[in-house]
Amino acid sequence: MIILYFFLAHWFLSLFSQTFFLHRYSSHKMFKMNKFWERFFYLLLLLSQGSSFLNPRAYAILHRMHHAYSDTVKDPHSPHFFKDVFGMMIATKNMYLAYLLHKIEPEPAFRGNYPEWPIIDKIGDSWLWRLACAAFYIWFYVTFATQWWMFLLLPIHFLMGPLHGAIVNWCGHKYGYSNHDNDDHSKNSLPWDFLLMGELFQNNHHKKPNSPNFATKWWEFDPTYPLMKAMHWLRIIKIRKA
Template sequence: MTIATSNQLPRDWAVIIFMAIIHIAAILAFLPSNFSWTAVGLAIFLHWLTGGIGITLGWHRLVSHRSFQTPKWLEYVLVFCGTLAMQGGPIWWVGLHRHHHLYSDQDVDHHDSCKGFWWSHMGWMLYDVPAEQEIPRFTKDIAGDPVYQFLDKYFLQIQVAFAALLFLIGGLPFLFWGVFVRLVLVYHTTWLVNSATHKFGYRTFESNDRSTNCWWVALLAYGEGWHNNHHAHQYSARHGMKWWEIDMTWMMIQLLQRLGLAQKVKLVEESAGQQ
């Protein structure tokens, strides 16, 4: 099975226009009328809440890989936080992520890094990629859940309601920084895991793809930059396997363990992390 090149794939104009609007609005956030330091602090907090707690902890390590278990109510809270990151619906995202792990850096991988940095970073999203047709195959465990179905169907409307709430609370600065700047920062943080950590850094394990461990992506993406570790041991809740590989998401999982909210936490053998 092979996929068409980007020249042969149909462009997704809805995504292209949406991304253009979001990035232009993020630039407008720096106008004096749209700026406040409180709004900057809000953007940083929401980056952590939606990108770190929602995407990294919730959508990625909990749902995509089932690296640990939580009470169902907490799973839904984490998945909702991920929905606020506006990276598509959770069923769509999880399905494509699981597809990526099965076919990483092969021709059918929708963000195959062999096609270049731009393609793996964000270029692939601007086209209708064939991998989307296989999402039902990879999401049988969540596709029938009504909460996941609701969040998958209405993630855009939820973001609009969230934007309206921020505007009512803090005016234009909260709107521009809490939504547009925050979304752009979270987007590129996530995309760096698809692009930079398949190009820069070192490899601890043979993972049959081009994944690497990249320290600066790990700092930006709450531990997701230890990507070679992750691809070699994708079900491990801990990605930073050496003492100096800082993994903030693993710290959050440890906190949930201490609170009795994370069970059946999966880890690789200690010796594997020392190789």
Template sequence: MHDGLIQWLAHGYLDWAWWQIVIFTLVMTHITIASVTIFLHRCQAHRALDLHAIPSHFFRFWLWLTTGMVTKEWASVHRKHHAKCESVEDPHSPQVLGIDTVLLRGAELYKVEAAKKETLEKFGHGTPDDWIEHKLYSRFTWQGVGLMLIIDLFLFGAIGATVWAVQMLWIPITAAGVINGIGHYWGYRNYDCEDASTNIVPWGILIGGEELHNNHHTYATSAKLSNKWYEFDIGWAYICALRSLGLAKVKKVPPKPILSEVRPADDKTLEAIIANRYEIMARYSKTLKRCIANEFQHMQEFASHLKDARDWL
């Protein structure tokens, strides 16, 4: 009996090598990130796509098991973030609270906001309201992650506690800290939208595509977060896979800029300009900058010619 316990603590049920456990942990955290970005963020908070009952129930169960986050709370806090972006009412703006606060204490900020009844009442509409939500997910919020701890310990023995700790830290660090902090502080901007949002890196893999946060704030109801040819959004790849299986219906993607010859403006043109305004402004400012730089260079050359001419006089 005693030996059995020691054996189990050392190896767990699976008796895997360390690198197998590392891969397992990465796969688990990746599924959690995918659930957050596809289900909580794009489907629930922004209604950018509709999900079939099968993936929807899977994501809800997975989020309960690995994060303990409640859909209504998450959607409310996030919708408020978009509505009040970079103001004192924004639940987690690094422009207001400072980057250190959001980066290191992002999860706490989320919890404070999620506990506010008026936030849930004002921003929580349309989130799951069925039997399992009331009886299990929003009622026993920590029991899911408790079950996950038992599963990790069973599979891997003592090291399972570390696997579990990494799983538990993943969302607070990547989503609450990195996206909400750095995603409004540091990176590049494709669009000059009104808030300080940034794209952290052009390849959205590790955080499921959420890295492209400036694109997201510009086209908040789009299911696709990548806009340029060199940008990649893995969450969008998964959505496309679900769509091809008939398990997802995409409601909106970013408008494609259509550039053609000049014609007199009509209603359609105006509509197109309004829909594409961020893309147009971005291109306009780029052209303008190039134009001014050219003019400036001409002037400098001209001035140096004048100087030469004066020397001859």
């Protein structure tokens, strides 16, 4: 049971950091927060994603491109231009690294207004950090695993951040239903959306990209939105009007 709790904690903490900080804050600026809380959630991103830390600047650039060029040849991760999810992940990784290392620069429309913390970015992108986190995951499993099959979960820990992105980008543009005609292939994927904290409401999100609530129908539920409302009420963040 300890392994199960550890896996679920890592899955949902990493996922929360991705949808709340990388997606809704870094990419879309759906809410404001002061420097203290920005640094707090930056550190949470580093710790929760661990060996699969994603740089907020590079993430924001790719995500803004994805919205501007959704499901066209200029979309950095549309599943409709790849034979399988692994090809999409590799292509996305290569473009991500190109922006991360400043080998290419984004179009002016995709620049700026994202959080940056150079020392944390340097730590998170270092092989020392990634290998140290991977070593911790392995130690935890060696110490607490009670069945051999539990070790099959380790690769998910190693690649947690990119894996979440791959699931959302592949499934969210191939499978499910549409509430809106967005001139792309974006879909909503209930009930699996609950496991992705709202991220699989892709069709809704592409219709209203600046709305903090990814659910648009009364019977849909975005699990991250109530957390944001609570933080807004506690004055940790200030949600902007869509």
